[in-house]
Amino acid sequence: GEDVEQSLFLSVREGDSSVINCTYTDSSSTYLYWYKQEPGAGLQLLTYIFSNMDMKQDQRLTVLLNKKDKHLSLRIADTQTGDSAIYFCAESFNTDKLIFGTGTRLQVFP
Amino acid sequence: DAGVIQSPRHEVTEMGQEVTLRCKPISGHDYLFWYRQTMMRGLELLIYFNNNVPIDDSGMPEDRFSAKMPNASFSTLKIQPSEPRDSAVYFCASNPLGVGNTIYFGEGSWLTVV
Numbered sequence: 001g002e003d004v005e006q007s008l009f010l011s012v013r014e015g016d017s018s019v020i021n022c023t024y025t026d027s028s029s030t031y032l033y034w035y036k037q038e039p040g041a042g043l044q045l046l047t048y049i050f051s052n053m054d055m056k057q058d059q060r061l062t063v064l065l066n067k068k069d070k071h072l073s074l075r076i077a078d079t080q081t082g083d084s085a086i087y088f089c090a091e092s093f094n095t096d097k098l099i100f101g102t103g104t105r106l107q108v109f110p
Numbered sequence: 111d112a113g114v115i116q117s118p119r120h121e122v123t124e125m126g127q128e129v130t131l132r133c134k135p136i137s138g139h140d141y142l143f144w145y146r147q148t149m150m151r152g153l154e155l156l157i158y159f160n161n162n163v164p165i166d167d168s169g170m171p172e173d174r175f176s177a178k179m180p181n182a183s184f185s186t187l188k189i190q191p192s193e194p195r196d197s198a199v200y201f202c203a204s205n206p207l208g209v210g211n212t213i214y215f216g217e218g219s220w221l222t223v224v
Contacts, residue, residue, distance in 0.1 A: 042114075042201055042215030043153075088153065097166065098143075098213055100153040 004091055004101035011107045018076040020104045022089035027070060029091035033098065034063065034074045037086040046074070046087075076106075084108045112136075114216035116202050122222045128190040131219045133202030134183055143213065144177055144187050145201040153201075159185065192223045 003025040012018045024032070030051050035043040049056045049063045049072075056063045062075040072089055086103040115134040123129055135142045143158040157167040162179045170177070174193070179185040189196050199218040 040217075042203075042217045044215070045212045048212075097155055097158065099155070100145075102152040 004089060004099055006087075006089060006101040006104045008102065009105050009107070011109065012079050014079060014081055014108055014110050016079055018074075018079045018083070018106055018108075020074045020076075020087050020089075020106065022072040022074075022101050024070050024072065024089075024091050024101075026091065026093065027067065029093055031092045032063075032065060032072050033090040033092070034061075034072075035088040035090060035100075037088065037103070039085075043088060079106075079108050081108045081110070114202055114204055114214050116200075116216035116219050118219055119217065120220045120222075122224065123192055125193055125223055126191045127223075128188065129192045129196070129221060129223075131187040131189075131200050131202075131221070133185045133187070133216060135185070135202070135204030136206075136214055137183065139204035139206045139214070141205050141207075141213075142179060142185050143201075143203040143205075144185070145203065145215075147199040147201060147218070148197075156187070189221075192221075194223045197222050 006022050031048050033048040034046040036046050037043045047058050047061050049065050060077045064073045084107055086105050088100050088103045090098045090100045092098050117132045140161050144156040145153050146156055147153045156169045157177045158165055159179045177187045199220050201215050201218045203213045203215045205213040
């Protein structure tokens with residue numbers, strides 16, 4: 001079945017790295033995504049990774065995918081207060097649906 | 111491009127009333143999605159369309175919910191009659207070609223049923 005899980009909260013100090021984790025159950029997913037939701041707004045795509053990749057880096061963002069453990073993570077280097085938001089991981093299959101996780105609320109404090 | 115446009119942005123209505131949420135996808139996008147976000151259940155896919163045709167409505171909670179897409183530039187999500195447990199943020203999203211392509215979200219319609 002399709003199930004994506006995340007921890008609900010993460011609190012980090014400004015300048016530190018943040019690591020947001022996600023686990024999924026369906027190994028047939030083709031793409032895995034990270035979305036960011038700022039207060040009162042919709043979701044914005046941050047990055048995505050194809051299921052045959054292990055890692056993707058994009059400026060301050062690093063995505064790691066462990067297919068064996070069905071584990072996806074998003075690392076944000078040098079976290080800033082502007083990074084405070086809810087982060088969703090999502091998976092898609094050979095259909096057109098995106099299944100989202102529950103979201104992790106990242107709080108960055110000075 | 112103006113992005114995905116949703117209306118109304120906020121609505122407060124009384125239980126039993128009909129609610130209609132509207133969405134204009136990005137021009138040229140073949141896929142349109144309706145999601146619902148609540149604290150308890152997170153982001154749930156309600157229904158999605160491809161070329162105006164409903165493909166998967168298995169996430170629609172019950173018969174009180176219906177969605178239509180009469181043309182490529184307009185979709186509605188209707189709740190009749192509305193109940194307090196329908197209070198949520200309803201997002202419309204679109205993308206051009208399905209899997210592997212970025213899904214673009216609207217800013218959401220914030221519904222409160224009292």
